Amino acid sequence: MPHQPNLFVEIHILQSLPPSNINRDDSGTPKQALYGGARRARVSSQAWKRATRIEFAKDQPAGDQATRTKRIAALLTERLARPATDGGAGLDTAQSERLATALVGELGIAKSTKKDEQSAYLLFFGKRQLDTLVASLDGRGAQLAALPDADLKNEVKKLPVVEALATGHPAEVALFGRMVADLPKLNVDAAVQVAHALSTHAVRTEFDYYTAVDDENVEDSGAGMIGTVEFNSSTLYRYAVLGVHQLRDNLSSPEATRDAAKRFLDAFTRSMPTGHQNSFAHRTLPHLVLVTLRADQPVNLVSAFEKPVTGTSGLASESAVRLAEELRAVGTSWGTVPLRTLATYALGEKELEAAFGPSRLFPELLDEVDDLLETWLAGKPLLPIAAEDDGR
């Protein structure tokens, strides 16, 4: 296969919130939007992304903000051996190995005591930084590799090796991106896209009138303070898509890519914006988590709810059935069927298993995604399930 197609991992979540106000505007009103002609509860993408990043940072390995590969020398060797048109220096294997060793030596990182080809600790770097490093050779790769040891060392000292690699992209930056106007080299385009969460049904804002009693007030019977808090309750559709190919390019190492992808899915699922948390204690977990893997194009299924759900038999279960119908309708009408659908749900409708497959425990779902990413990152294509089944 000459060119590996892209891989998108999408996550679709249905989650109900009790009376709450997790994301409000400057007048205290829960954020809203019109969709399908009906007013919906809205949680902005940036609000949920922030909650996700806080959740993500929680289980960041200690002392390892800049993630990580031990195989920098091997990766750099492979890179230098590529032709110049492909971002390399066009060296032969021996030359590129020699130059890579000299360059990595300049970083002052000790070699692993156990494995000669690995550095002693994990070093984070991305494709862009390798681009910078190879570019800094300025086409003199072959010339440098031909120098005697001492001269090579001196020449390499003059190159901005540390500058090219020291500014690592933490996994968080590789996922969510970074923009620095003054220094475009530091920019990283996010691998993750998060949509605003919308309620699957029409929502009306309610007003909670409250009084606060002054405990020390013995003179009169009035309240110490009165006010209103606005709130609503909703079943939200949440959607995010991760470009695995983009994340890989941002991170360079397959292990770091898998790790960041898995931890993102986990953090996005479990996170919750904290607005008015102490007043409403709205900490819920999803009814349904659907992960779809696609090689063609991401598909946001919010259109399932363009006609608002009315909820005569429960908002969550009706929303889940709608989502299942939409997934199937999109597959039939445009031929974009996901390579895999994996889901965790605690809803009994029969339609769900047909559309999403059996419900799995969430940690198992993550492990399965991880296995699939390992396969894909190793350069093997993910075949559609239908192609693997015999005659079905």
Next chain:
Amino acid sequence: MTDQAILVLRLAAPLQSWGGPSRYNRRETLPQPTKSGVLGLLAAAEGRPREASIADLVDLDMGVRVDQPGTLLRDYHTVSDHRGLALPSAKVDGKRVQKRTTPAKYTGVTQRYYLQDAVFVVALRGSAPLLAGLERAVRHPAFPLSLGRRSCPPTGRVSLGLHHDADLTAVLGTVPWEAAEHHRRRIRGSEVTLEATVEDPAGEVLAADVPDTYDLKTGTAFGQRAVRHLWVRIPTGHDAANSGDSPASPASDIPAAGADPGHDPFALLGW
């Protein structure tokens, strides 16, 4: 002229935002997709790096039809660092790590505007091979697509396919109406009049939304293009006589077949 083609896109989503040259803390949206926004979507589909040339894309002529205008949504947006640190500044220190703002600024407030519940049909005219490549890219994008802002992924089909040997106005007058069901119900007649904007060197209106590059190093400078506003009449798909059968709308509300059901104040002006 056989080497020319038209690519038709459908831009629909709960939220879209077409900022054009809007900057700083107030990020506005125009009522229709901008050329900069649409070309950005195409460049993202092809996986072009930000610093790549977009000269070939800029040469495309664009037409937009407003199938469902949507309404304006203001979003109050605050920015802060979740670790309680001051916001980073644009400057970097010796180790090329971003400095913090001095005096420390902890929260930035911006207003962001969106179009909610809108649907547009966009037609791009240019060389057939280029558009064929873009059409394929839209169906197999390298980067996830978005409608003017990253948090606005499109819903439904984006590419409505290629048309050969046609002009922009003609294509915008033939592509079926893409409005959602709730919007369709509001138009009762057999035809609907839709606002459209097409690029036309003879047009008397200037739109300042032509990007020169998406390179963040230089930022985008916007050039102008001449456009022409027009109205296109297309079938709604339901004929006026039969729509009275629907139980939701009593027959007495339905104008007589053949009468113009749409209120068009501009008709008097001959637009």
